[in-house]
Amino acid sequence: MADDAQKNPEDTQAAEAPEIEDDGGIPMPSDDDALAAEATGPQAAPVDPRARLEELEAEAADLRDKLLRALAETENVRRRGQRDREEASKYAISSFAREMVVVADNLRRALEHVAPDARQKDELLESLAAGVEMTERAMLAAFERFGIRPIESLGQKFDHNLHEAMFEVEDPAQPAGTVVHEMEKGYVLDDRLLRPARVGVSRGGPRQPNGGAEAAPSPDAKAAAKEHRAAYEKQTDAQGEAAGSKGAKLDEKL
Structure with a gap:
């Protein structure tokens, strides 16, 4: 028995396999036939190449627009x-x-308060004034290197972008809207306004055309401007003294 099983393994497998009953001669479909039937069945609609191309072109155009x-x-x-x-x-x-231009203002005020006659009579005062002038020139040179430039206002037409009007002066000799006095010099940093020039403006005479020639202020305008400047400096000094007293009180408290 063992020798027969070793000699005929195919006969043994055929004996162990179950018998398939005949169902009337109809062949059983295989897996490949089922897949082919699904691919070619009536449910698969035909694809229009032109419609598909238009759809892809529209999608590509939309993606290109988003990319741009x-x-x-x-x-x-x-x-x-x-x-x-x-x-x-x-x-x-x-x-x-902005803080440094205030220092430049104080240097200029110190020089303006020294009379030329007093400088000639007093050698020590002359040396001191010369030192202040050298300091002012060095500071203005440093301003120029860093793009800080003063605004030329006297005799110019009032420009609200560069000037701040502090008072008006009756001066028929000057065209209306002309800057006749400069209380505080203005500065620009490159092309941006750093500090407007505080000026006095004439309100008499004809209107100044654009690009009008510079005219000298009249004596009345000079006197009025001098009074306004003195009042302005007095107010500035009072504010400085008040700030100093507050600082002293704060130091004492600390």
């Missing part, structure tokens, strides 16, 4: 960032420059 918009937005962000960096680098010293 994203690139444009990225470029705008880059330009804004570059402009912000340039402005931050250019105008970073604005606060410091």
